[in-house]
Amino acid sequence: MAAIDEYIDAIIERGGRDARDDGSAAIEAHHLLLAVAAGGDTTSRAVLTSAGLDHRSVRDALDREFEHSLDAAGVSTAAFHLPPPTLTGPPPSRLGASARLALERGFACVSRKKDLRPAHLLIGILRAETGTVPRALALAGIDRDDLIGRLHREVLTQAT
Template sequence: MVERRDRDDHGMSRALREIIIRAVAEAQHRGDSVVEAEHLLLSLSRETGSPAAGALDAAGLDHAGIEAALRAERAASLASAGVAPIDEERLAAMPRIGRPRWGTSARDVLARAHRESARTRNRAAETDLLAAILGLDLGTVPRAIALAGVDREAVLAHAGAESAPGSPGARRR
């Protein structure tokens, strides 16, 4: 059974706290004024050794794969509005100095992850977060994942199998 002792004063797992801190850094690095679900997904992909990151990687969604999927989603969204693709260099932003706000999709994902954690007490926090992200029906992340041709349920099943108690990929919270 996965223990839940590795938590801070707010009840958040230390692993999840690190993912959130990296998500803020992802948003800042990209020059975004808001932290959204895609920043959480990018951060989660960098969680070396976690079942969630392993499942993403197996589906071709390592950090570079997620960035490529997000670029494809942006191009498809612009095309659907009749806007020609914009050169990546023109889209490059300077890293933000200030702290970005929390966007709707990120708040939704974190609330879903909290509910998921209460429901699945024996699973790693990273896998609960992945389940929450993959559970989104609307927004940039679901469109990007669909364009990448990734089966969300298969990714989550892979992550869940690796985070099951006693499996080689299982991690403590």
């Protein structure tokens, strides 16, 4: 198995654990982002860290996005004490629509699979125009286009 396949499998596995921790039935793009922030690719993690994003700060941004979305619907998390998710059973292994799209966007960054790098997966996650990830990052004041540009430069630097 190629190193990129092992990396993607590891990110999906870690994303599954984050999905279970959320009580989700499927792994979504925000779970993949959490996994990348905690994962083994130094390039992706360094670019995220340079923007102030580690696993904890991504989790905090996602929590703020959840609260903001509920507030927009007229529901205050302060008024209700939501129970924690039930953490029974194995982590989900099924990819949700946003995770599948993130992978597709990452793969579309290259014309040949052998050119695929772990940073391309993060680019695919960050390129989402709608959904939890762009809303959470916008609320955290993160410039997704800047992150994508830095990732592209890092990938090009590694290729030369």
